[in-house]
Amino acid sequence: MLNLSTAETSVRTPVQPCAAELRVAIVSDAAPERNGVGAYYRDLADHLRGAGVRVDLVAPRCRAGSWSGGLTLPLPGDPTQKIVLPAPWLVSRRLDRLRPNVVIVPTPGPFGMLGMHLAERCGASLVVGFHTHFEALTTLFQDWGFGARIANGYLAACHRLLFRKSDLVLANSEEMMAVARSIGARSVSLMATPIPRRFLEMPPVPASRQVARVLFAGRLAPEKNLDAIVAAARRLPDIEFLIVGDGPLRAWVEEQCRGLPNLGHSGWVSRSRVMALIDEMDALILPSTVESFGTIALEAMARARPVLVSSACGILSWDLLSRGIFRIQEGEHLADALARLRDLDPAIRERKARLGREGAREINQRNLQHWLAVLSGDYAETVDVKR
Numbered sequence: 001m002l003n004l005s006t007a008e009t010s011v012r013t014p015v016q017p018c019a020a021e022l023r024v025a026i027v028s029d030a031a032p033e034r035n036g037v038g039a040y041y042r043d044l045a046d047h048l049r050g051a052g053v054r055v056d057l058v059a060p061r062c063r064a065g066s067w068s069g070g071l072t073l074p075l076p077g078d079p080t081q082k083i084v085l086p087a088p089w090l091v092s093r094r095l096d097r098l099r100p101n102v103v104i105v106p107t108p109g110p111f112g113m114l115g116m117h118l119a120e121r122c123g124a125s126l127v128v129g130f131h132t133h134f135e136a137l138t139t140l141f142q143d144w145g146f147g148a149r150i151a152n153g154y155l156a157a158c159h160r161l162l163f164r165k166s167d168l169v170l171a172n173s174e175e176m177m178a179v180a181r182s183i184g185a186r187s188v189s190l191m192a193t194p195i196p197r198r199f200l201e202m203p204p205v206p207a208s209r210q211v212a213r214v215l216f217a218g219r220l221a222p223e224k225n226l227d228a229i230v231a232a233a234r235r236l237p238d239i240e241f242l243i244v245g246d247g248p249l250r251a252w253v254e255e256q257c258r259g260l261p262n263l264g265h266s267g268w269v270s271r272s273r274v275m276a277l278i279d280e281m282d283a284l285i286l287p288s289t290v291e292s293f294g295t296i297a298l299e300a301m302a303r304a305r306p307v308l309v310s311s312a313c314g315i316l317s318w319d320l321l322s323r324g325i326f327r328i329q330e331g332e333h334l335a336d337a338l339a340r341l342r343d344l345d346p347a348i349r350e351r352k353a354r355l356g357r358e359g360a361r362e363i364n365q366r367n368l369q370h371w372l373a374v375l376s377g378d379y380a381e382t383v384d385v386k387r
Contacts, residue, residue, distance in 0.1 A: 019052035022375050025100040025124070027091065027115025028059040029084065029107035031067070033271050035219060036295040037106055037131045042271075043194040047368050050197070053375070056098050058091055059111060060084035070110075081247075085110050092118060100124045102375050105166075106131060108158035116165055127374060128166040129191070130159075130180045132292055160184045168374065172293040173314030189374075192318070192367035193295055195302050198275065200361055204304040205279040207353060209346040211306070213240045214338065215281040217274065220247030223290035225310070225334075230256045232285075232335035233263040239338065244269055244277060278303045283341065287334045288312050297325070298363075301356030306349045308334075308341055320363055324356025 026045060030038035038059065045055045060069030060082070071085040091111070095103070095118050103119035105112040106129035119126040163169055163185040170191040171177045177188045218224055226249055233241045239262065243253055246268035257263045269277065274296075278284065284300035286309040294313040301307055301324055308326045309315065316322050328337040341349070 022053045023098050023100045024055045024102050025095050026057045026104045027111050029109030029111040031060050031062040034062050043196050047194050108155055125167045128162050128169045130169050130171040173317050176292050192363045193298055194367055195364045199302040208282045211282045211342040213281045214283045214285050215242050216285050217244040217296045220245050220249040220253055225287040225289050228287045228334040233260050235335040237262055302360040304353045304357040306353050320359040324359045
């Protein structure tokens with residue numbers, strides 16, 4: 001089991017962890033291509049395999065709108081997402097073949113709860129990734145009515161159980177660490193966010209010296225503050241706005257696009273297309289009202305693009321990253337913040353974007369070392385993944 005006596009205050013790096021001896025199962029309800037959590041663990045699995053770790057990512061799949069991996073049920077309030085009930089014997093067989101030292105569970109759904117049970121059965125350590133405060137998000141869906149209270153109660157109960165059974169809970173911001181403790185997590189530590197290897201390995205396309213095209217990519221949902229993007233497009237007709245993603249507000253977004261010639265929507269795109277989209281744009285915007293981290297912002301930073309985010313985005317709490325980010329001030333409208341960014345000396349934007357890429361590269365390396373330490377359970381030196 002993991003030695004977590006110091007996990008509450010620090011993360012420790014193992015002395016020469018033997019990655020080849022590590023066997024890790026990631027059991028997640030998030031399909032790798034569909035959202036930030038799914039992308040996180042696909043990227044993490046890729047980095048861990050590159051370090052020599054045996055990894056099996058067990059999760060539903062969604063290709064061309066078709067879901068697989070178990071019995072598929074509709075997700076209330078969002079027709080673009082599904083709840084997938086796994087076949088327990090198939091998941092159990094995969095873990096029996098792997099014989100994992102550690103099971104990572106990043107979601108409180110059916111896959112995650114099965115992963116928790118199987119970790120206990122096979123004597124593996126259980127690490128819980130706490131990425132999204134789902135209970136807070138359910139309060140934004142007013143049309144759910146009593147259903148929102150049921151969903152909130154279910155998610156809270158699952159999180160409490162996961163946290164009680166876990167050896168360690170990892171969260172992606174200090175705010176989320178505090179939420180995890182309030183729900184009942186005993187051992188909590190901070191994790192960074194991995195970046196797809198090609199985002200850092202391929203030289204970024206040189207950015208334009210103007211801010212004429214801006215990108216939003218993410219789930220089309222109330223917490224993303226899409227109203228602010230539409231209002232900014234209306235106030236700044238000289239800037240082209242592109243919204244990429246799918247979600248419960250898709251029909252509303254498409255309706256807004258029909259009335260604004262400088263506002264476009266491309267729907268959901270594959271992960272392999274995201275980097276090319278970022279390279280085509282002059283800046284990325286993330287005006288969310290709830291955003292535990294903001295993976296797309298980190299990816300844009302890795303491509304040396306100016307990034308403008310709201311104060312609600314957890315990525316701002318990372319010192320190595322915040323110095324490369326432009327922020328929407330408290331009470332400031334997105335349109336005003338964008339105009340301010342547009343009117344800056346291009347050299348200032350370029351310098352900030354360069355700092356962002358450097359910070360993204362450093363965080364990515366620290367995060368891999370940190371995960372190897374957590375998975376090995378051999379702690380020797382304190383590593384600060386944040387500063």
